[in-house]
Amino acid sequence: MFQTFDLSSYYRLLHPRPVVVVTSTCSDGRVNAMACSWFTPVSEDPPTVLIVLDVESYTAGCIDWCGEFVINVLPAELLSKVWIAGSVSGREVDKIKAMGVKLMRCRKLNTYAIEESVAVIEAQVINKLEVSGSKVFIGRVVDAYVKEGVVGRYGWDLSKVSIPLHNWGRSFYILDRGTKHTYVK
Numbered sequence: 216m217f218q219t220f221d222l223s224s225y226y227r228l229l230h231p232r233p234v235v236v237v238t239s240t241c242s243d244g245r246v247n248a249m250a251c252s253w254f255t256p257v258s259e260d261p262p263t264v265l266i267v268l269d270v271e272s273y274t275a276g277c278i279d280w281c282g283e284f285v286i287n288v289l290p291a292e293l294l295s296k297v298w299i300a301g302s303v304s305g306r307e308v309d310k311i312k313a314m315g316v317k318l319m320r321c322r323k324l325n326t327y328a329i330e331e332s333v334a335v336i337e338a339q340v341i342n343k344l345e346v347s348g349s350k351v352f353i354g355r356v357v358d359a360y361v362k363e364g365v366v367g368r369y370g371w372d373l374s375k376v377s378i379p380l381h382n383w384g385r386s387f388y389i390l391d392r393g394t395k396h397t398y399v400k
């Protein structure tokens with residue numbers, strides 16, 4: 216037996232999903248950070264990724280301006296910092312300061328990544344479109360790097376690192392050592 220689900224909340228059925236912090240440079244030269252759980256790989260070759268941002272977000276304007284963005288995967292221990300990135304706007308607050316994270320220069324882009332990340336993906340915008348109040352940025356991945364020892368043959372090694380998943384609002388799951396793992400035969 217199915218029960219009807221609120222259409223305007225359909226997306227909750229597509230969560231939990233990883234949450235990352237997107238960094239970019241704004242027109243005043245400051246680096247801004249925002250939490251983002253609506254993102255997806257688009258293609259493997261050439262490596263391409265897509266993020267979906269509220270058109271009203273400060274970040275959307277920053278990425279429009281600088282033409283590049285960084286996907287920072289923060290470990291679950293830093294969830295409170297992810298929350299800051301997702302609950303106040305860079306228009307009003309210096310979020311890098313508020314989060315208490317350190318910036319490091321990107322390897323390929325002109326902007327900055329977060330040093331406390333366990334993985335960083337650098338992308339240059341190759342296309343963008345607006346869909347019903349959302350701005351979709353499609354980026355060519357120009358570099359990707361991870362902290363040593365956290366990734367194994369199949370991706371994240373959850374015995375070494377815990378990754379946060381966003382359910383909705385303030386609700387999160389943590390992928391870690393206790394998460395059930397299986398191989399398909």
Ligand SMILES: Cc1cc2nc3c(=O)[nH]c(=O)nc-3n(C[C@H](O)[C@H](O)[C@H](O)COP(=O)(O)O)c2cc1C
Binds near residue numbers: 251271273275305
């Ligand atoms: C866990 C989490 C995930 C979020 N994911 C997205 C997202 O995918 N797209 C989006 O536009 N906003 C998302 N938000 C909301 C933005 O991060 C939030 O509006 C933020 O304040 C925007 O910052 P800015 O104005 O500095 O760009 C998310 C918030 C949280 C807490």
